[in-house]
Amino acid sequence: DTGVSQNPRHKITKRGQNVTFRCDPISEHNRLYWYRQTLGQGPEFLTYFQNEAQLEKSRLLSDRFSAERPKGSFSTLEIQRTEQGDSAMYLCASSHSTGIGNTIYFGEGSWLTVV
């Protein structure tokens, strides 16, 4: 078990460009989450999938943000027309969906810097 894997770990992009982050969850986990974290704050929930279904996306920060999980395995988070305010760490996490309490395991995050 290699844990939750995120790529790239660091991305510097110019304002207005599009960026895409990839997340590979723990293999037997059917739930996958995306969060954003800025300095001094806790992870801010963006969206999550159960298998390939996106069950919650109202927290995505704007219509420039979108996420996919086409085959219920890996997921991508895309930010279009990046703005400086998008600079943050984007965290992916995964869990099971059964029982009380679904332990969420995080990846190491993808740092985005928009210049």
Added chain:
Amino acid sequence: GENVEQHPSTLSVQEGDSAVIKCTYSDSASNYFPWYKQELGKGPQLIIDIRSNVGEKKDQRIAVTLNKTAKHFSLHITETQPEDSAVYFCAALTNAGKSTFGDGTTLTVKP
């Protein structure tokens, strides 16, 4: 919307002392309460968790208590060590997949 308040935001203790971090949540549907430790530049790591059918859980130097009536839960670290220095986050989750995190506590353990 759902909210998790975490206190204190910073905590400094002497090595060997105890540290206590408290969180209060608002969503009554929350039934799972994990605690994470985050070191600089890394993702949060789960250190302990508690489910709503349990009032207290202990794992070596770390313990967590839950009071569902009052909607608050606490992390207790005993015999603190310098390597415990990090940012700690609490979270409240529901079965529907909603998760809300506190804003973190920066713990510094002085040798």
